[in-house]
Amino acid sequence: MPHQARVAARVFWAALGKVRYAFLAFAVVLSGGTVLFWLTGIYANPILSFYHSLNLVTLNTGPADLQSRPLLLQAAALVITLTGVLALAGGAASILQLITDPKERQLALASTFHDHIVVCGIGRVGYRVINELLLFGESVVGINESESEEWLEPLKRAGVPVIIGDGRRKQTLIDGGVERASALVVCTSNDLANLDMALDARELNPSIKIVLRMFDQKLAQHVSKGFGIQTAFSVSALAAPAFAAAATRARVNYSFKLEGQLLNVSTITFQPVSRFVGQTIAHIEQEAQCTIIGAHDDSGSGLRLNPRPEHVVAAGERFYIVGSLEALKILNNGA
Secondary structure, eight states, rough: OHHHHHHHHHHHHHHHHHHHHHHHHHHHHHHHHHHHHHHHTTHHHHHHHHHHHHHHHHHHHGGGGGGGGGGHHHHHHHHHHHHHHHHHHHHHHHHHHHOOOOOHHHHHHHHOOSSSSEEEEEEEEHHHHHHHHHHOOOEEEESSOSOHHHHHHHHHHHEEEEEEEESSSHHHHHHGGGOOSHHHHHHHOOOHHHEEEEHHHHOOOTTOOOEEESOOOHHHHHHHHHHOOEEEHHHHHHHHHHHHTSSSSSSOOOEEEEEEEEEEEEEEOOEEEEEEETSHHHHHHHHHHOOEEEEEEETTTTTEOOTTTBBBOOOEEEEEEEEEEHHHHHHHHHH
């Protein structure tokens, strides 16, 4: 389904959700009136009884039309009229509130999401996380304490509901649909607030996956071990390898740690004088103890993943490689 159609469908369901109780009350009133006027013999069939009940609710039947009816039926007709009018008025008020109140509109829209990802904290990091999730095809609901962030309006235009409130309050998490969500990403700049939100979310939804941003590396380790939150990331721990690797002579694009080992992603173009030209990818991976994860496609399509191990490297070809700094050093020296 196209993006705009998906957003329109969610708005439609949000509107239905706002008027569901009023609609239910209206349906009960009409059904009750239909049965009453049919069983008491006022009308010979249920269609006419339904039509009369509808006229009562919409004020198309006045007191003069009821003068010849028994007092009990006149009282019933009055109850049907008042209840129906109140139901219609309540539904209209709910729709009006949805249209005129931006916060109410966001809450109603968020209520239509299931198996989505909730992102708490929409600063620079949170905004980028949400955009990446949208690229992955995920449904996202955002929570942010302040409504003055510059990132909020672009997200709303993209169909992402943004709940304004303190994520440390359980009600705010409930408004974001944490109980129905598949995952929670907490990325504010306050470690304790992040942990507080994560624990509340786990209480509301024990099966939810939690991704936690933390600045204190030691605290992140304790959280992972003590609370069973396996994806607690220390910002400093993530950034330090990238800074250190970038300062070396290796041509490093990205760095990360896997089970304590520093791995790096590098882009290497093999020159005509390279000793690796004419060798297969499998041979290069074996010699340098690295993994070649992709190749640049000269046809214009960009990255081509998982090149064949038997592919023979030609001069000028560019590859994307994952390995240790030592492996990248070997490749760069031979390139």
